[in-house]
Amino acid sequence: MTKTLNIAVFGLNTTDINQLKTQIVLCLPSNTQPNWVNIAEEKIDVLFVTDIFFNSIGIQNTLKERAQRYLKLTKSNRDFGKIIGDQLFYPFSDLTYLSKWFSQELLPNTDETIQLKPNNKNFHLNTKNEFLTVLKSETTLEQVFSEIFTPRNGYIQLFDANGFIALVDTRTERVWIEENMTGLQFNDSLNQTYATSQIVHENTEGKLIYDLRTWLWQTLSHSSMLTLPKAQMNQNFKLDIWPQFAKNMHRRDDLKMAACFSEGANIRAVQQHLNSTDEKILNFVSCASLLQLGRFIESDEVKFSTDINQIQMNQTNKLRNFFGKFRKKLGL
Known part of the structure; x- marks a missing residue:
């Protein structure tokens, strides 16, 4: 048996x-x-x-x-x-x-004495994990990313219920990942801990190095198994740092959203202006917020507007300011 x-x-x-x-x-x-x-x-x-x-x-x-x-x-x-x-x-x-x-x-009750199996080339082990991992923890996702972007932490390890994911240098915002770790997605068991000098040596030698925010954006924004902090459609958000978008079919939409939010915008207004889905807009905002690329703002800080008259007025004011500075420079 x-x-x-x-x-x-x-x-x-x-x-x-x-x-x-x-x-x-x-x-x-x-x-x-x-x-x-x-x-x-x-x-x-x-x-x-x-x-x-x-x-x-x-x-x-x-x-x-x-x-x-x-x-x-x-x-x-x-x-x-x-x-x-x-x-x-x-x-x-x-x-x-x-x-x-x-x-x-x-195996104290087994009748069989363990005989070591020959370790030959015909032996094959399928170690692929095919399950959704959810590790209950008191640590929130916001806390994990806060530690990632705290420079005094030095080197830290990212891991989940499946084990080690990457080594992060919080000072220089670099990350080392396994060469064969393609198609990675974060899940709700994502966590972090300190890294000893021995771990740093083992996981930096011969590993691939990436810019931390670029790698995190590309991984986080496509992690369907991760529950992101929820933003509300009536909130306002301003993008301070543009993410480095991957060259794929989503790049055009990402650039449009970035352009809108870079001015400071109401989330619902951007969704309606781009005729996009709530899910896509909220995913963009939540990822940008977690990676500290932007912040939620008050309504008086909102500059983006879909009103045609307001847009024309803003453009007129920009032209007036330009010619005003130009005339002043010429001494007119």
Whole structure:
């Protein structure tokens, strides 16, 4: 009879996660299959979590409420693969200690002695995650982005319920991401934590570097799994910094919205002027607000108007000011 273990791995980059999952499979008996879950799963038979995230509130709640067993992953230049107390030292290739741990801790009633599976080229492991991750946390999305744009924080890590996403330098507003992390979308478990010098070294060497706000805009504005802070259609918004829009089918609409809001505009007025949907306009405003590219303003600061007479008057005033400055310069 085949047995299933709910196993979660948290805190590693994609390459290390895939490697560890392969090693876990090799350590399980032939009648036991892993069911890869995230830390929001109701029941977790074993959780592998890095020591960096171990003491975070979210992980501690998971250990108390849902995880039956755990191993704390600790990077080391020695003790490769050894398990001392609750710590599993990685990276490793010797699976003896992990196999023994599974036998003693998770499979005490099995009649089968674990035989290590040969690690050959024919072995294939599908580690693709196909689920919506929602990690309950006391941290709000606004707080996460506030920390991202606080220069004194230095280097921080972005992560979600699936694990590590990117390394951010809050001082220079640069971000390092995994090379194979294409099509990334944020979800409601998005969070941040500090980064040690060792983590900074590991995640900057040989990684792709992006401008922080550009990368965040392109990721955030297309993250359908993320619940953005809600703006109201009757509010007014002013765009202070234009985002760097991707060259795609949405670029034209984004540029139009940016042009309207750069003057300071009522959200409903822009929606009606561009004949756009409420969802598209509100998504633009919410993203710009989160990334501190603009701010909500009072009605007396609104300069954008769809009234033809008002537009003509503004244009006339601009011309008068121009010729006034020109005449003054000529001394007329």
